[in-house]
Amino acid sequence: MKKEEIEDKIFLEELNKRPELKKRIGEILRIAKAEEGCQLFDDVEDLVTVELKKLGVEVLEGWAETKHEEYSEALKKKEKGIEVREKKRAKMA
Secondary structure (H helix, E strand, O other): HHHHHHHHHHHHHHOOOOHHHHHHHHHHHHHHOOOOOOOOOOEEEEHHHHHHHHHHHHHHHHHHHHHHHHHOOOHHHOOOOOOOOOOOOOOOO
């Protein structure tokens, strides 16, 4: 298997682990393929900007959740008997 094929396979595996990112990237690709039906550059630019902002929010939320889980696990191991509570969060985007 070629290096590029291996990288593609790893990329797809990681993307499939994160369906919200996969959906957002799919939306960006749909815009790039001109499936949206927009005729003006400004309209396409607006669509891309909105999708990139949403992608950024989803990436940061995913990163924060991962770090929170890592921290919680490390704390549980360090201090047995500590109970970590989940914070209620409003969904952005």
